[in-house]
Amino acid sequence: GQNIDQPTEMTATEGAIVQINCTYQTSGFNGLFWYQQHAGEAPTFLSYNVLDGLEEKGRFSSFLSRSKGYSYLLLKELQMKDSASYLCAVRDGDYKLSFGAGTTVTVRA
């Protein structure tokens, strides 16, 4: 099975940077994913890492260290619309995703 840990809540100011950490313990590993979920809406895909290193996509970047069982999602130039829950998920050998509990990010003006 999977054990995925991420902080429950984070607060940051508009225009700032926030880093959401995720640690995992897994019996198999075939990728780490980040999803964004606004309140009352469905999750939407943000990023995918399977190799160590940093993947950058606009204002969002995701990092993976497989040896440490660690990932982070970096949100830069925060905007009010970035207020949402961010879900870390791990895929094992097949196509199953196991999700963490999510980190609620609140962006303040």
Next chain:
Amino acid sequence: DAGVIQSPRHEVTEMGQEVTLRCKPISGHDYLFWYRQTMMRGLELLIYFNNNVPIDDSGMPEDRFSAKMPNASFSTLKIQPSEPRDSAVYFCASSDALAGYNEQFFGPGTRLTVL
């Protein structure tokens, strides 16, 4: 592209009643996933299908839950009999080989309340 379609969007029922949730995946997607989300347990995978065949149903809570996919464009999740602890948001998601199955596209969800 209409995206993943789920119906109904909201369902309120009484304990003991049968509930059927419906999902239409994105056309051409060959993987379909059913998830349940609650505050206590987060987002959990219940079952997934590949080419209409159930691959892994280890997340289905108990025999009261069943899922079918009679064709590539339709799937159902049935709860019989329903219980208050089944109250949750149920999401359907689909994916395909275009992005290496790395992105799952979620439907809007069905919010189920069992009284």
